[in-house]
Amino acid sequence: MQTQNNMLWVEKYRPKKIDDLTGNDEAKALFLEWLKNKRHTKKAVLLYGSPGVGKTTLVLAASQELEFSVIEMNASDTRSEKTINAVAKPATSYKALDNYTKNKTSGNVLFLDEVDGIAGNEDRGGVNAILKVIEESLVPIILAANDPDIEKLRPLKKVCLLVRFQQVRIPLIIALLQKICMLEHVSAEFEALERIAQNSKGDVRSAINDLQSLSEENHRLTLQDTMMLTSRNKDITLDDMLKRYFSAQNIAETSTMLAFSNIDYDDFLLSVSDNLPKRYSNPSELAKAYDYVSRADLFRGRVGTENWHLLKYFYNALTLASAINPLSYTPFTFISPPIRIITLFWTKGKRSTLDAICGKIGAQCHVSHKTAKHDFIPYIRVLLQKNSKSPLVGWFKFTPEEVDFLLKMGRF
Template sequence: MAPKRKTVVISDSDEDVPPPKQKNSPQKKSKSSASSSAPASSFSYKDYLQRPGPESLGSKSIPEGAPGCLSGLTLVFTGELDNVGRDSAVEAAKRYGAKVTAAPSGKTSYVILGREPGPKKLQTIQDKGLKTLDEDGFCNLIATTSPSQDPSYLNKVKKDEAKVKKDAEEMEAIEKEQKAKDKRSSKASSFESTSPNSQLWTVKYAPTQLKDICGNKGQVEKILNWLQNWQHQLQAGFPSDNSKNDIKSKRALLVHGAPGIGKTTAAHLAAKIAGFSPLELNASDVRSKKLIENTTNIDNTSIDSFFGSNSETHPLNHSTCLIFDECDGMSSGDRGGVGAMNTLIRKTRIPIICICNDKANPKMRPFQSTCGDIVFRRPEATQVRSRIMSILHREKMKLDPVVVDQLVSGSQSDIRQVINMISTWKLLSSSMNFDQGKELVQQNQKFTIQTPWTVMSNLFSPHMFGATSTSTLGSKADYYFHDHSLIPLFVQENYVKCNPAKARDSNNEKAEFKRMKYASKAADAISDGDLVDSMIHGSQQQWGLMPLHAMNSTVRPASFMYGGFKSFGRDTISFPMWLGQYSKTNKNIRALGEIQAKMRVKVSGDRDEIRQYYYPTLWPRMFNPLTESVPDIDSVINLLDNYMLSKDDFDVMSELGVGDLALEKTVKCIPTKNKTAFTRNYNNRDHPIAFSRGQVIKPSAAQIKAEVPDHEDVLDDEDDNVVDVKEEEDDENDDVTADKLVKQPKKPAASKRGKASASRGKGSK
């Protein structure tokens, strides 16, 4: 029996209209018939959203279907299903071989519609004339459909199988060629003693050609071209063409991207193809500043001296390529390593490739100016699946392509992790079904830190706390630990903007009452979370209460207010305004403390009293004279001088006003010419400054002797010369004429001439 069909009608009004419930009827194969069976009358989308949910929510189960019954179909799910959880429905579609995409397109076979479907998807369905199914139609599709016999689909499957066999044969030929080279080399004995089965699959099936790399082939070609032109650029002095993506003028490259997508493998392969010998430094090596400066051979001196090269007679042939892997994971034992490596990059005579996962890491800032930028992105699932299927064929493992897709999606296209998972599974069995693959993915699940906006979208989505949701309480609490200091602030800022799914009712007044009721419960939960947070970050430091704080501040408010943000006409989520207000509050408190420290010379009162009592009295006397047509500038300046306040304090106090003393009602009302005259007159005068003179107390000789240690071995050379205070006082009383730095007056020349004449007179006698 053919699957049932469901159509979509868009009304002339501004509201988007989802499909109404219809009785099951035989479905025709032509797409044109899908739109011809539309009902004559449409209904309001708003009424559809506010209708009560089914009484047997979550009671229906997905039927068993033939293996591969949905193979060749492309499905799109939108909205919340009535009886079957959406996650379970998507999993069932993948189990039976269907391809599930996020958005409908011309290649979409069916769109499964639930409650609250996306308006954009509904419009796409109408524009492209796509076939739609409801929940019953989807279950009937699984139960009644046999594996696809479409010739085009079968030809595609045969081509994929032929490609897998071809790739496996090429891998086998390369392996035989490598074994032959090893036998001819001098190290054949060491390789013969090692069994191929003992090798890691990530090493055994490492790419040996550029076509073997999954994705990022354009980036690998850039690295290869850069290495091939490196010697020419070195001789030319690395000239720059002033382009934005100029990497030829760089002595080094910075390759960054997600882990496990082939950055290190691509660097090694490109270096070997370009004729370089790769030398890798990774996290297992000590990469401190001293070791990098002393041991890193950026001039190839050891190789040059071995071959007896002379840089004066002929240029050196540098054959080493330094690969500085995991440079963003340098620990405290690698102190100064990044700066030392960046210094070596500026003068290196060998190519250097730096590899990291996150370019935005503050440790990577020195490399951004000296290295060319190469971005690696996650490969497509189809590329990874093709490579994995070839490896499985070589290892004689039987895995359905649907299972391989599940492993690839669960590892987020991390081909290294997928190879490790199937190599471990090979020790137990040579086959794997869908459920076993699902369990294996959960055991090796790769957690990534999501942005606060993604966390909020998932946490307050309509299906997160629904009756058909399969998410556990622990998985919901994990959203809090993505950023435990910021996520509660996002929840507190945005929970009132939600349209709770529990509060939807046909009666608008009743719906608003329910919404306020659940908002009140969410606010109470957030208040309880603040009390717990004070015990965590307060003096008690009870960090064991963080799971409780996660429940009160994040999970419980979301359980009341989940339902999405779109009903308020905005898809964006606001950043917490509390952070900006908190920063402004601290700034004003510091400024008020400085003002109170200056005014305490004339007034008595702490910081709060200055703000509450003195400020409202002083500010009108400072402000009102400047707003008049003929400003009384002298009275304002005298008032500031009387309380030891400066012009900067006047500007700061203008920001502390609220109500009638706010900035908009006071300073902004002062004419510009009055402000200029006030500033000019204030700068032309001298003003008193409030300060406290420190008292210098000299230690006595008894105190100095009391501080001398008892043991002689702890005395330093500087401690032996203990200056006596009495000698310092004698030095202070000496005549300044004895000081060598004081210039003495010269004796008159007449006295010298008198001496000379006297000596001549004695001689004549």
């Protein structure tokens, strides 16, 4: 069994009680009213709306709280009409069993989760298969669908009470994330939680998953840590970014734009570099701008794939390159995509350090460069991360720069 520690937070914090489910108050009330009172007059209810908003959780929590026995079935796990019937049909006889047992449950309900998989699929009997189950069932039926588009499910409309779930509102998601942070001892910047919530577009499941993956290890979370999330601005192209970058009116505007975009940082850096000569005709301004770009590159290298908190220095340096002489800006046509020649120039330093390291490993362990790189370096890095003064350093004759390189470089 999984321990509390390696559990997915979405499972660990899946609400057990109806009241713990956040948002969608009307949908909740409508469903509960059906379950308590209306299930005899309208045999089926359909909960529908985008994923991760609490449909499955509500059904399970409510059945538990109101003491229904749930005969549960995830429709997308099954292959065909035949399977549905095999599971659903016997369920209809549970009602009769109720009469003979003296248990105190409120009765049985059949729960078909994620029915949209079947509804849109004619090979699997389509909507008709579901309609047939509803028709023949002797017990009330709860259906749930993740497709917010009701068109596909329209034939179900006549026989089901429809309960529409909306995306959960951002402030509610933020509050939930704050609660989880408290319970998990994560110290998080508010802006970081805000960004995760906004990025989730109302999907609580994905917000909690993002929170866990970004903060579980270090128990802290800053806005910079959230940069790798696909951002709201994901539709912005490199050209749009360049335009906004070069025409920005102030430094704050530029750095905000950089922080909230999800363009490839390396491509953007290269493109800025390519376009600086078109932006600054004055040689001393151009020199200054390149100086900032080279500083940005330095930080980009240190960020690697791990030290995301250093990204702010990258943004800052890059921002300054656009702001040498704001008054001299006139629109120009961009060179884009980036000229790759510069990449070679940039990675030369990295490559020669790596070559030297591989050479030293090869000399001591009698292995090829390739083996040194792929089979030895990952382990050496782990050992150095545990103890950067390990006797290995002397044995391999690594220079302090090489140790630094091994520690800082997330990738080659």
